[in-house]
Amino acid sequence: MSSQLSVAVDLTDPTPAYEQLRRQFALLIETGQLIRGDRLPPLRQLARDLGLAVGTVGRAYQELEAAGLVLTRRGGGTTVQVPAVDAVATTRAHLRAAATAYAKQVAALGLSQDDAVNALEKAWR
Amino acid sequence: MSSQLSVAVDLTDPTPAYEQLRRQFALLIETGQLIRGDRLPPLRQLARDLGLAVGTVGRAYQELEAAGLVLTRRGGGTTVQVPAVDAVATTRAHLRAAATAYAKQVAALGLSQDDAVNALEKAWR
Amino acid sequence: MSSQLSVAVDLTDPTPAYEQLRRQFALLIETGQLIRGDRLPPLRQLARDLGLAVGTVGRAYQELEAAGLVLTRRGGGTTVQVPAVDAVATTRAHLRAAATAYAKQVAALGLSQDDAVNALEKAWR
Amino acid sequence: MSSQLSVAVDLTDPTPAYEQLRRQFALLIETGQLIRGDRLPPLRQLARDLGLAVGTVGRAYQELEAAGLVLTRRGGGTTVQVPAVDAVATTRAHLRAAATAYAKQVAALGLSQDDAVNALEKAWR
DNA sequence: GTGGTCTAGACCACC
């Protein structure tokens, strides 16, 4: 049985696995894709699905809790806590940041906006 | 005295410092901004400028040499070795990687290709 | 309907909930505030009042019974069993423990016995 | 060779070991007993001295860093960071809290201020 | 030699 959430870790990425997880869940919560009361996958199930040690996933969950995004109760699983966040605004901010970063990279290669759009359309598939 | 090249390391980035350096020099060389015979900054000067230990910069230079991009001679500094790179192909590869990364980020936000293109066009200005 | 006894659990305290309960009842019994024949609150009522699972309160009661402080009879509730405790000695032991803990805390602050006494006198009011 | 600092963990205390360590260092820093630039004992040395696993001490150090009390540089040890804190006020606050807690405990035992002071004087030795 | 990350597995508290 696999977890239903689209989280993944890239072991070739130098970013620590627990940090990759933390970010992805934080993003899902901040953008409203996970809302108050939703449950995160059980620690051990997610660890098994991703091929990680339990403690590694555990650290991600701990940090989410420390950030107040999640509430964890012994024996009761981990549920989204999140107070009132403006999901739309947050999503827009993330989108803008990503677009800007991409634009800068393309410009640094000496290419045009058209090149950027074309490459994006090819990459989308 | 500072090095003339625009290289920098971000210590908050989990990517190892030597790897950040290696990548930047490799990109400069592959895109023809550094050509055969050009000298890399002296190890110790660059280390001082960036606030790194000499060994850290040394490791970046070593790996560049191992990759054949650079040649280090005792007392002679480190000079760019490789002339034969297909700058166009390299640029295209970088473009593709950046586009793919951007597409993934937008998809993770639950947004569409149109959103991605629109944001890109706004970011371009 | 609430239990009449002033017992409480602090979930932010790392001490297990069942252990917090056990201690409080043990203290009430040892200091004579609960005497032979007195009834402890019904398990389920106390669990409800404190927001705990029934099993958690059950474990506290079990340990009290194992210690011989209490007797549980099916359908008959849980009643205080033990009469023969030296209340004075128990009280003295608790006092000693509290004083030692306080002395250690003050010493860890790098302060003197005089500081400890002064603060205590102010706190007493 | 043992660490010079008076930190200790009580394994009978239900408080997690890493949390006991975190608190003690935080107290030493907040009360000015460790000041900016002072070094914490090396992770592995402290772990050995206390009979703990390296990761356990590591977690305490991590949390101190997350709280901004300490700065840790790979290969460079862990040093006190602490911005401007009013050490005297902090110490006084801790003292007041400890004294109040002690006073409450003694009062709950039905004893007098004199009893509290006497016990304190005996405990101090 | 200094921290940081990860693993594999054990035991505990709680629902």
Place this chain on the structure above:
DNA sequence: GTGGTCTAGACCACT
């Protein structure tokens, strides 16, 4: 079944 803590040891990045 759910998380939380701890161990023992490995490998990596950096000074």
